[in-house]
Amino acid sequence: MTTTAIPTETQRVPATAPKRRPKREREGAAWVFLSPWVLGAIVLTLLPMAVSLYLSFTDYDLFNPPKWVGLRNYVQMFTEDPRYWRSVVTTVTYVVIAVPLQLALALVVALALKGMKRGKAFYRSAFYAPSLLGASMSIALVWRAVFNDGGTVDNLLGTGGWVNKPGWSLLAVALLTVWQFGAPMVIFLAGLQQIPAELYEAAAVDGAGKWRQFLSVTVPMLSPVLFFNLVLQTIQAFQVFTPAFAVSAGKGGPADSTLVYTMYLYDRGFVASHMGYASAMAWVLLLVIGVVTAVLFRTSRSWVFYASEGDR
């Protein structure tokens, strides 16, 4: 790729050969540094994306060659497969419950910790810990037991086991995500500390109370961070798998109430060996995440405020 650059550069600086050298070297060096990433981007990202798009128009079971079926997978998905729609509704419900709750909790705790003189570092770490532990199968199994019949939640609230009730099981999964509010909280806290104290002082001089300061200083100054958290957590939530798998013993039950999108994709592709169908599902997921992200970016123009001198 560097070869095309050489003639133009020789033309530009023909006389001073030694001066030209380091520049060309650096261009070549950049590609050496980039080579693992470029290889990965082509072989493990771009090529697979193209292949999965192709497979989504085929019947493929891993053993026989793919058979072109046109739009049949998509038609079947949208019109003949109630379990597919079930998984869509389940996932959207989960995202709508888990993400706002998680972010709200993260923001409240970050605001509480912000002004703290003592104990801030301790709380920050302690609240963050579940974000690392919660992704594990270990904690997912704990969740199933605690929310099961005879588990702690049943004993406390007397609601019976949530895990066995179609109306409640998804909430148990969502609460495991909410429990991991530490990661966005840490980002909020870092964002809050970047807000210059002078802004609050100026607002106070202008007679703004605490609430007014929150609305007129904190919210706009924090909006880029809020936006970042919202996009990241939403994208992640669409791909939830492990807790739903553990809570429902790998089945998505009861009555498909925890059959999230990725679990149904796993079921179609790797259990039922319908790789074409699973590829179609993967592409719809990709498009939906793309559209949701684009919409978030679009609406962000009206509520995300970027200070003119951007970085710090």
Place this chain on the structure above:
Amino acid sequence: MTSTAVSHKPVRWGRVAVHLGCLAALLVMLYPLAWLLATSLKPADEVIASLDLLPSHLEWSNYSTAMEGVNDVSIWRLLTNSLLIAGGAVLGNVISCSLAAYAFARLRFRLRGPLFAFMIATIMLPHHAVLIPQYIIFNQLGLVNTYWPLILPKFLATEAFFVFLIVQFMRGLPRELEEAARIDGCGPFRSFFQVVLPLSRPALITTAIFTFIWTWNDFFTQLIYLFDPDKFTLTLALRSFVDASSTSAFGPMFAMSVIALLPIVLFFLAFQRFLVEGMASSGLKG
């Protein structure tokens, strides 16, 4: 922070209330962990029947049962497998992501803008969009049911999040050091290895620890690629308990869960500063 200086008495009470609220929230949040630890030491008949958090006596045999492992595979084997995969992933991510990050942060080359944008976009790309063809590739290569599909992608910087994290860090390093090195005759390779890389240690440590924890916790990829019980990781072995509903296996199951969580807890306690700050800086400076 300065607002507390405005008035004294009422703010103090407010502060006490905030601390009480935080402690209460913390108790609720830590409950599942306490429950896990307590249940791993409970005798079989107390797991469901008793409402107490604490066991009547400590049933250490849960742990000796857990040590025997699952499906005739000892826990040492499972632990070794988990460590092998996580270790390989750490090595791969640290090497490949720092190389790519240096190019993006410090070197000029054609297509840098579009490639950087593409790299950022892959952070948002759902894994499932590339999952099935990747599986087919590894299947064709005869590498399914080996550790290669879990380790090899990390050597190709496929986890763009870490490339981004290291780029952000490297951009903050003073350029003068490299310029001085260049005047002294350092090419890009020497200035990478001898100037930038040593200075980037905090970002590399953050990458290493996050990679370890995420790989250790990863379930989906392992579920797809590994099916020989001999090759199972601790996470996958715990999966065998997912279907089992008998309460007699509860104690050993949670003993094994504790063992599986232990490395993460230890990593967290040792490196929490890097982890928390690594997470914090990922959302800023964007």
